[in-house]
Amino acid sequence: MTTSELTLSQGAGRTRRSRGRGGAGKQLHAGPVTYVVLTVFALVSLAPLVWTAIAASRTSHRLDETPPPLWFGGNLFRNLQSAWDQAGLGTAMFNSVIVAGTITVSTVLFSTLAGFAFAKLRFRFSGLLLLLTIGTMMIPPQLAVVPLYLWMSDLGWSNQLQTVILPSLVTAFGTFFMRQYLVQALPAELIEAARVDGASSVRIVWHVVFPAARPAMAVLGLLTFVFAWNDFLWPIIALNQQNPTVQVALNSLGTGYVPDQAVIMAGALLGTLPLLLAFVLFGKQIVGGIMQGAIKG
Amino acid sequence: MTRPKQALAHSASSAEAAPGTPPGAARGARGRGTPAGAVSWRSRLYRWDMKASPYAFVSPFFVLFAAFTLVPLLYTAWYSLHHVQLSALDHQTWAGLDNYRNLWSSDFFWNALRNTLTIGVISTVPQLLAALGLAHLLNYRLRGSTVWRVVMLTPYATSVAAATLVFTLLYSWDGGMVNWLLHFLGFGPVNWRESDWGSQFAVSSIVIWRWTGYNALIYLAAMQAIPTDLYESAAIDGANRWQQFRHVTVPQLRPTILFTVVVSTIGATQLFGEPLLFGGVSGSKGGSEHQYQTLGLYMYDQGWIIGNLGKASAIAWSMFLILLVIAAINLLLTRRLRKSR
Numbered sequence: 278m279t280t281s282e283l284t285l286s287q288g289a290g291r292t293r294r295s296r297g298r299g300g301a302g303k304q305l306h307a308g309p310v311t312y313v314v315l316t317v318f319a320l321v322s323l324a325p326l327v328w329t330a331i332a333a334s335r336t337s338h339r340l341d342e343t344p345p346p347l348w349f350g351g352n353l354f355r356n357l358q359s360a361w362d363q364a365g366l367g368t369a370m371f372n373s374v375i376v377a378g379t380i381t382v383s384t385v386l387f388s389t390l391a392g393f394a395f396a397k398l399r400f401r402f403s404g405l406l407l408l409l410t411i412g413t414m415m416i417p418p419q420l421a422v423v424p425l426y427l428w429m430s431d432l433g434w435s436n437q438l439q440t441v442i443l444p445s446l447v448t449a450f451g452t453f454f455m456r457q458y459l460v461q462a463l464p465a466e467l468i469e470a471a472r473v474d475g476a477s478s479v480r481i482v483w484h485v486v487f488p489a490a491r492p493a494m495a496v497l498g499l500l501t502f503v504f505a506w507n508d509f510l511w512p513i514i515a516l517n518q519q520n521p522t523v524q525v526a527l528n529s530l531g532t533g534y535v536p537d538q539a540v541i542m543a544g545a546l547l548g549t550l551p552l553l554l555a556f557v558l559f560g561k562q563i564v565g566g567i568m569q570g571a572i573k574g
Numbered sequence: 575m576t577r578p579k580q581a582l583a584h585s586a587s588s589a590e591a592a593p594g595t596p597p598g599a600a601r602g603a604r605g606r607g608t609p610a611g612a613v614s615w616r617s618r619l620y621r622w623d624m625k626a627s628p629y630a631f632v633s634p635f636f637v638l639f640a641a642f643t644l645v646p647l648l649y650t651a652w653y654s655l656h657h658v659q660l661s662a663l664d665h666q667t668w669a670g671l672d673n674y675r676n677l678w679s680s681d682f683f684w685n686a687l688r689n690t691l692t693i694g695v696i697s698t699v700p701q702l703l704a705a706l707g708l709a710h711l712l713n714y715r716l717r718g719s720t721v722w723r724v725v726m727l728t729p730y731a732t733s734v735a736a737a738t739l740v741f742t743l744l745y746s747w748d749g750g751m752v753n754w755l756l757h758f759l760g761f762g763p764v765n766w767r768e769s770d771w772g773s774q775f776a777v778s779s780i781v782i783w784r785w786t787g788y789n790a791l792i793y794l795a796a797m798q799a800i801p802t803d804l805y806e807s808a809a810i811d812g813a814n815r816w817q818q819f820r821h822v823t824v825p826q827l828r829p830t831i832l833f834t835v836v837v838s839t840i841g842a843t844q845l846f847g848e849p850l851l852f853g854g855v856s857g858s859k860g861g862s863e864h865q866y867q868t869l870g871l872y873m874y875d876q877g878w879i880i881g882n883l884g885k886a887s888a889i890a891w892s893m894f895l896i897l898l899v900i901a902a903i904n905l906l907l908t909r910r911l912r913k914s915r
Binding site: 305306307311312314315318319321322323325326328329332340341342343344345387388390391393394395398399400403406410413415416417418419420421422423424425426427430431443444445446447449452475477478479482503506507509510514523524527528530531532533538541542544545546548549552553555556560561563564567568569 | 620623624625627628629630631632634635636638639642643644645646647649650653658663708711712714715716720722723724725726727728729730731732733734735736737738739740741742743744748749750751754783787788791792794795837840843844846847850851854855857870873874877878883886887889890891893894897
């Protein structure tokens with residue numbers, strides 16, 4: 278509840294202030310010291326990832342020696358091959374694309390519909406329902422896993438992908454995010470005009486709401502995909518190495534499924550690569566989305 | 575704002591149903607030119623549409639949300655009052671408060687709670703301080719500002735599992751990068767796996783690495799919304815950069831700082847993947863002496879390794895109650911801060 282009040286008041290304050298935008302440093306050019314400190318931060322951010330690639334290109338034997346390797350060796354492709362075949366990263370990547378893809382499409386679609394209703398339509402209990410959505414946004418996943426596990430075993434679904442897809446099809450965050458965006462981005466007159474023209478609600482959603490919401494839908498899609506790809510607790514309970522997602526396969530690697538450290542690093546590299554690629558391509562949008570989410574929710 | 579206008583023009587042209595209607599609008603034009611008798615039926619349909627559509631739009635979200643978040647929450651409470659064993663799922667018997675009493679008298683539960691709090695503090699405090707400083711730097715006019723921001727966010731792209739596998743290797747006893755660097759600086763090696771504070775620090779460092787950039791972006795967004803004239807008047811009063819940061823930026827960021835504190839606290843309470851994978855083969859124990867077994871890990875261990883799902887449910891609800899207490903304390907602090915302003 279605290280968070281909801283905070284974010285709401287914060288959002289309100291932000292819109293009031295936003296006219297005088299600019300901020301402190303905006304006029305101040307960064308000095309050399311700033312660049313040096315930022316470079317240190319950047320190195321700390323990137324070094325573990327670069328070193329993952331270095332370790333993945335070595336042999337397990339070499340990783341036990343001191344000093345640790347600081348440059349690439351010649352074993353990268355052999356280790357990637359082992360990770361792909363032995364550790365099941367190949368199946369895992371395929372499964373993760375299906376799981377994260379389905380979750381992303383459904384979250385974006387249903388969040389936009391519900392967010393639009395909360396932002397622009399009047400209906401009974403809308404305030405109460407929105408409060409419920411915000412208030413429960415931070416419920417830990419631990420509070421759902423025992424019943425989910427029991428239900429899924431009752432259905433005989435253990436180790437099938439729908440067990441990890443179904444519980445994640447919507448998020449409270451997504452609905453709140455779309456609501457906050459549409460409150461500002463979608464003028465009420467636009468909907469009124471469409472209604473006067475006799476457009477049905479479904480047509481309004483298709484021709485007015487979706488076009489207006491498109492930028493936020495893209496950002497929510499990216500954030501949801503990252504979240505779904507990296508989701509950990511429920512997948513490792515629901516699935517095992519027979520039919521893993523990427524995180525399940527990495528968990529198996531961590532608990533000694535393949536005891537070769539270089540192969541483990543190759544697996545970590547493979548499992549992270551799709552998201553790193555997404556960050557290279559859409560980094561600007563993801564950064565924008567997180568900053569937008571910070572202001573609005 | 576160009577897009578909504580396009581959409582407006584779009585729907586307006588479809589209403590006229592001119593021969594040259596754009597293809598996208600052609601579908602809806604079928605109903606045009608109906609006889610007058612159908613108007614009341616149409617207006618009734620219109621009113622029904624107005625009334626029902628909001629519920630239709632929110633219902634997919636709420637049905638799924640209720641089924642997989644709210645209902646399980648209550649069922650977890652129900653199971654926490656039962657004996658439920660992983661080996662005999664169909665055989666559930668009433669336990670009353672046995673599971674909770676069991677926890678209350680268990681050293682492991684209190685140990686896990688203590689570890690969760692310690693790791694929570696040593697991961698959250700440095701993380702948010704570093705994020706604040708980083709945001710301040712990112713707020714300067716920079717060459718390639720987007721690139722800097724994306725680079726700071728890359729750890730966030732790395733999953734808990736991948737990050738922990740790498741850090742585990744970096745922290746290994748022999749051949750580990752961290753101990754090698756320590757040796758380089760003239761310090762003796764640290765047993766990051768076995769020692770009490772060492773392992774807790776190692777687990778915290780993974781959290782700090784993954785989340786500092788993310789929080790910095792949240793602070794940065796708030797900093798950019800601070801009105802410029804506040805800094806101008808502070809500069810006229812003779813405040814230097816540090817004083818401006820201390821007396822303008824930080825007070826203006828107060829709601830955002832509280833927000834990140836709450837979110838990080840909630841995250842810290844659930845900490846699970848990092849200690850699990852850091853522990854390797856017997857990860858769910860949180861180290862040989864349970865020195866980094868968190869509540870999340872303890873729940874997984876009791877539920878799926880030991881096989882006592884009733885007790886695991888009780889742990890989950892205890893976590894929730896602890897979170898509510900923390901949220902209440904936060905609320906009180908916020909109120910107090912608001913009043914004092």
